[in-house]
Amino acid sequence: MTSAACPATTVRSGRCARRSNAPAPHRPRPPQRRCSPFVLRQQVSQVRVARLRTSAAPHDPVQRAELENCLYALCVLTGRRSAYATLTADEAFLGGGPAS
Numbered sequence: 001m002t003s004a005a006c007p008a009t010t011v012r013s014g015r016c017a018r019r020s021n022a023p024a025p026h027r028p029r030p031p032q033r034r035c036s037p038f039v040l041r042q043q044v045s046q047v048r049v050a051r052l053r054t055s056a057a058p059h060d061p062v063q064r065a066e067l068e069n070c071l072y073a074l075c076v077l078t079g080r081r082s083a084y085a086t087l088t089a090d091e092a093f094l095g096g097g098p099a100s
Contacts, residue, residue, distance in 0.1 A: 035077045037094065043077055044090055046070045 023070075050067040057063050071083040080086040 040077065040090055041094055043074050044087070044094060045069070046088060047074055 047067070047070045050063070050070045054060075054063045054067045071087070074090065075083055075086050077083065078086050078090060080089070
C-alpha cells in the first residue's frame with residue numbers, strides 16, 4: 001500500500017496509520033547566543049532607535065525597511081525566528097526591560 005492510496009496517513013509496515021494533526025506542545029527554546037553581550041546590546045539599541053523613527057513616520061518605506069533589517073539582524077544573531085520573542089528575551093537578558 002502506498003501513501004497515495006491513504007491520504008493524510010503514513011505507511012508503516014504495510015498498513016496505513018493516521019498522522020496526528022494536533023499541534024506540538026509549545027516549548028520555549030532557550031536563546032542561542034551567537035554573539036557577545038556587547039554586540040547584542042548594540043543591536044537592541046539600533047532596534048530601539050529604528051522603532052522610534054518608524055513610529056514618527058509610519059508610512060515611510062525607508063524607515064520601515066531599516067526597522068525590518070535591524071530586527072532581522074537581531075534574529076540572526078540570536079538564532080530565533082520571531083522578532084518579538086527575540087527582542088523581549090534579549091532585553092530581559094540584558095536587563096533593559098520589555099520592549100516598548
